[in-house]
Amino acid sequence: MRSLVPFRDINVHASTSHYAFTSPSSPSAQTLVVERPSGDIRLNDGALLGAKRVSSIAGILGIIKLRLDKYIIVITKAQPMGRLKGHMVYKIIATEFLPLRERTLHDPDEDTYLNLLKTLLRSGPMYFSYSLDITNSFQRQAASNPSLALWERADDRFFWNKFIQSDLIDFATGATSGSGLRQHGHRESGADPFILPVMFGMMRITTTRIKSTPLTFVLITRRSRHRAGTRYLTRGMDEQGHVANFNETEQIAVLNDESRGLGGIGVEASMQNGKVGGFEGQDMQVMSYVQTRGSVPAYWAEINTLRYVPDLQIRGVETAVGAAKLHFSEQIRLYGDNYLVNLVNQKGREAKVKQAYEQMVRMLLSSPQEASEANDVTDQKIHVVESTQRGHEYDRLHYVYFDFHNETKGLRWHRAQLLLDQLKDGLVQGQYFRGVDMPGDSQGRLEVRNRQVAVVRTNCMDCLDRTNVVQTMLARWTLTRQLIDIGILRPGESADDDQAFQILFRNVWADNADVVSRSYSGTGALKTDFTRTGERTRAGAMQDLNNSITRYVKNNFSDGPRQDAFDVFLGAFLPDTSSIGSGRAFVDRRPVLIQSIPYLLAASVFMVLISSLPRSSSDSAWWPLRLFAVLWLAIGFWCFRFIYGHGVLYVNWPKLNTPRWANEGYQETMGAIRQDKIIGSFVARHERGASNARISHLEEGKKRIQ
Incomplete structure (x- = not known):
């Protein structure tokens, strides 16, 4: 019999060749197998031999592909929030990333991607229910088809993990196999209970x-x-x-x-x-x-x-x-x-x-x-x-x-x-x-x-x-x-x-x-x-x-x-798999001199504070110390004025889908700085190149009213 709701309990079994997911409370259900390192998905009748049980999880959040590898994101801890019309609702508390391959290469961008995702999952309030479609209002639920699986009834707008569930959804609907080959609409309903909308x-x-x-x-x-x-x-x-x-x-x-x-x-x-x-x-x-x-x-x-x-x-x-x-x-x-x-x-x-x-x-x-x-x-x-x-x-x-x-x-x-x-x-x-x-x-x-x-x-x-x-x-x-x-x-x-x-x-x-x-x-x-x-x-x-x-x-x-x-x-940005190990995606492309000015400002504040400390007695170094403080005060004032006047260079913009206005502002500001009488020649000489970050907002040439 087809299960229309996700499994409440899933055991994870791991081996060097695959991950296997089973539901101990549904012994007759098929086992979901994700092959390593390819990521191909299949269903197996009964448990697989040779895999060691790793842990029990609350559900599979999804599968995401980064630069080096694919990762299965599983929910390891969920907090009950209460019952809504008899259905328990949970909040995601902790997740874990299961890599499909043993990493042999080190890539700083891969580490950054993982840290970004883990931070989002720790801070983002995400909820799910095994038996109630919380993505839909009660009015839409009343009009939905109860013969569909829970994930099929979910509102596309609020199915937050739909992108990272796309591998499982494609497999379940027969859109593609794990290897990306067409399966001519073959429906794998045994995969439905593993798809949990969040x-x-x-x-x-x-x-x-x-x-x-x-x-x-x-x-x-x-x-x-x-x-x-x-x-x-x-x-x-x-x-x-x-x-x-x-x-x-x-x-x-x-x-x-x-x-x-x-x-x-x-x-x-x-x-x-x-x-x-x-x-x-x-x-x-x-x-x-x-x-x-x-x-x-x-x-x-x-x-x-x-x-x-x-x-x-x-x-x-x-x-x-x-x-x-x-x-x-x-x-x-x-x-x-x-x-x-x-x-x-x-x-x-x-x-x-x-x-x-x-x-x-x-x-x-x-x-x-x-x-x-x-x-x-x-x-x-x-x-x-x-x-x-x-x-x-x-x-x-x-x-x-x-x-x-x-x-x-x-x-x-x-x-x-x-x-x-x-x-x-x-x-x-x-x-x-x-x-x-x-x-x-x-x-x-x-x-x-x-x-x-x-x-x-x-x-x-x-x-x-x-x-x-x-x-x-x-x-x-x-x-x-x-x-x-x-x-x-x-x-x-x-x-x-x-x-x-x-x-x-x-x-x-x-x-x-x-x-x-x-x-x-x-x-x-x-x-x-x-x-x-x-x-x-x-x-x-x-x-x-x-x-x-x-x-x-x-x-x-x-x-x-x-x-x-x-x-x-x-899924608004898909990581590039070329140039592994280069660390280019998150590199700061501003000239070194531009990057150093905030540190120079901090140093000037520190020097002024040090030089202003009270002295137990006056000595011959008092006036040179005052001149030293005035010098650093002038440096600090210039740094502050420069940063505030060229603020677009010091905003922490997105590195992946950088807004067009940020790229335009960068180019305009750098053009003005190259004409600066104090640092213009240094910037022009040592500039490492303008940002080549991807852009996705406000088409070039469209009229804007400022």
Whole structure:
């Protein structure tokens, strides 16, 4: 019988000729064999002889090919996070890389690739379930085909390890054999239980009560694997319509769920397909509400130059219309009507992004109509762009701009309620999902009682801090509406009326804000004191200041390697197998003199500090020491001025898919330095060549507005 869910327990057997993976709880299942060193995959009936059992693992994360070798990445430790509708969900805690060959050559690039991947896997919050498709919302799960394997049902956007599972997927579907030969569609269903889909994002499962009614409160944020990356290095949209920092957040309330809590091994072993029933005589109910966030769908970028506010570039909106159509076609197909909430500032540098977004919406709608609401500060407190008719699919877009900055300035966070008032009609019409367990259904399917037919897509510049505040507000309003509809609350009551639940709700949403922010910007979110407490505090403002400084440092000096790790893991960059041992991929190609200036600055600071130490008595060396200090002070000032004035040379850019603007900035800056009267001749004489790193953003010759 074909297994539709992954194995819960896998033993790894190793020999010099192969790795073998077996499930001790499924003795009749076939053994998955990965040949060494070729990486060919096959299934074997029964166990293989001559292989030594190495360890027991929680699952196979995938197989990745680097420069020298292929590696099988296995999950060695997973933490139970709780049960969702009877299904246990786990977080990946530890992984291990199993090489296919004994390395005889040393390659520094191979070591760097491995370190990047291991760092990403240690820091990236990744979750999986053996029996529940956590990559899909409950509404999409209700419409999925239960006869498909779990990995086949997974949402392609949130199947985070799909690229490194491609060898196993190709083998299972008959697309290729391990050697790359066509197998004419021969299906290897015995490989399905070894393919484990993993989600990147945030997961909280909490048992609680509202007005003495027990429920399981769940928050899931799924980060898209398309155009994934770090804050300033991944902005806007690509030509396939994928936007940066796209996340789907699903808030879930489960009623009549007796399977709450972590449970034990005995409980898990007794589950059929991971399913546990609800209370006798009471149907388990699931209510969920989905929101999305994503970068402004246009071609734009912010360019690090070591200044606190990066340079902003926006390419002509007309060039991005095709990609925007791809993006919104997918969003409308998946979610229905899209309410596009834009929270960027309407003045200053962010105004260009606002204008580009609105121009894009006008070009997509068949008959755009605009309306604005003014106040004493601006004539666009709220600005709406909608179509007056439903001529084509893009007329299901409803653009709503809210002047978040001005309306909430001075800690007036309650003013965000103005946006909610504007969206209420759309929220009511958009509905939410509600499903009830089908009695006696062995597959645990839900009978759909209500569907969500619209989504609110929120963005600010980063889709982090302001976006978090608004999403939390909309989620609270919708949860109250759900609880009133099923009779737990009376009309006029609010979920916030229960003090204990209010604290839980706020902290879960604040945790979600921190996770989403950390994966994109490197720090926790700003303004989470308001999310946690309902008010802006001085302590929260100080924490925001600390996070802002940390973001500046990380975004300029450590996001390059993080972006490289994303690109390798997700297949956006394929390591080159030529010139093994040369160590070229991550070499610093700047002239040595340019590289040495930060060290010279550090040395000057050290010398000034040493020379400023107090002396016990004056002596004849006092004045020479002062001159020595002044000399080093002048050197330090020149070094600082040089670094700050040529900041593009000192940003830690990605080495693999280096952005085009970084390469352009490098060439322009080096051209200016060659004309420098102090060091120009030295740089021109000793320059080791400009960077030949690969580029993938912003086609050359396209018009950009700066």
